[in-house]
Amino acid sequence: MSPLFRLQGVDVRFGNLAALSKVELNIKGGQGVALIGANGSGKSTLLRLLHGLATPSTGHIQRDAAVRQAMLFQRPHMLRTSARNNVALGLWLRGVRWGDAKAQALRALGRVGLARVADQNARTLSGGQQQRLALARAWALQPDVLLLDEPTASLDPHAKREVEALMAEFSSGQDGRAMTIIFASHNLGQVKRLASRVLYLERGQLLADLPVHEFFNAGRLQQVSSAAQLFVKGELE
Numbered sequence: 742m743s744p745l746f747r748l749q750g751v752d753v754r755f756g757n758l759a760a761l762s763k764v765e766l767n768i769k770g771g772q773g774v775a776l777i778g779a780n781g782s783g784k785s786t787l788l789r790l791l792h793g794l795a796t797p798s799t800g801h802i803q804r805d806a807a808v809r810q811a812m813l814f815q816r817p818h819m820l821r822t823s824a825r826n827n828v829a830l831g832l833w834l835r836g837v838r839w840g841d842a843k844a845q846a847l848r849a850l851g852r853v854g855l856a857r858v859a860d861q862n863a864r865t866l867s868g869g870q871q872q873r874l875a876l877a878r879a880w881a882l883q884p885d886v887l888l889l890d891e892p893t894a895s896l897d898p899h900a901k902r903e904v905e906a907l908m909a910e911f912s913s914g915q916d917g918r919a920m921t922i923i924f925a926s927h928n929l930g931q932v933k934r935l936a937s938r939v940l941y942l943e944r945g946q947l948l949a950d951l952p953v954h955e956f957f958n959a960g961r962l963q964q965v966s967s968a969a970q971l972f973v974k975g976e977l978e
């Protein structure tokens with residue numbers, strides 16, 4: 742199977758700052774990929790690059806043109822209209838007729854347990870509901886790849902569990918087709934639960950690309966960098 746993404750020697754620079762530096766990476770379908778690293782290590786930049794929201798300053802990114810992608814952010818942006826319209830508009834923008842878009846939106850809201858609030862103004866929903874609404878908006882597009890930038894970072898434990906459960910269901914192919922999920926997270930428990938592969942970034946460099954069980958092997962991590970070991974220890978405390 743050809744990779745969904747192939748990055749060769751990619752730098753992303755903002756002025757003098759290299760947010761990403763010499764990144765070499767292949768991502769295949771059917772994986773749960775976690776991006777971890779300290780604040781400012783380049784996780785968001787890498788996700789934005791994969792989603793086409795950032796471009797390499799040097800190097801090359803190859804994306805499978807047939808692949809459908811959606812992206813979620815830590816704080817979803819909702820339009821000041823009903824939850825249902827927020828989902829339907831995403832579909833309509835991709836050419837779905839408005840009547841069909843509204844029907845599909847309702848199915849997507851049902852999928853994330855929000856059918857009850859379909860007519861409520863999206864801006865009045867709780868943080869957890871808004872993130873589930875963002876998941877419905879993504880799910881409605883039936884993407885092959887779902888990119889998520891710290892999707893549970895601003896949620897309470899209950900909402901966090903709900904969002905995480907949906908991520909697990911989407912990636913397991915429960916709805917007929919498995920989505921590849923690529924997510925940034927500081928929550929290492931979540932990384933263990935959802936990822937099969939871990940990418941560790943340090944100051945824009947991809948220092949480790951390991952199966953999840955190897956990444957959490959302290960001896961292995963020491964070989965990556967002492968900062969990586971300290972980082973994981975700090976995040977687990």
Ligand SMILES: Nc1ncnc2c1ncn2[C@@H]1O[C@H](COP(=O)(O)OP(=O)(O)OP(=O)(O)O)[C@@H](O)[C@H]1O
Nearest residue numbers: 755758759760778779780781782783784785786787
């Ligand atoms: N649009 C931009 N303009 C200038 N600098 C930027 C821009 N976007 C990111 N940076 C810088 O690039 C570096 C990497 O940022 P990035 O947001 O990718 O890190 P991160 O690992 O996602 O951090 P966090 O965990 O805080 O979200 C940081 O030093 C950041 O300040």
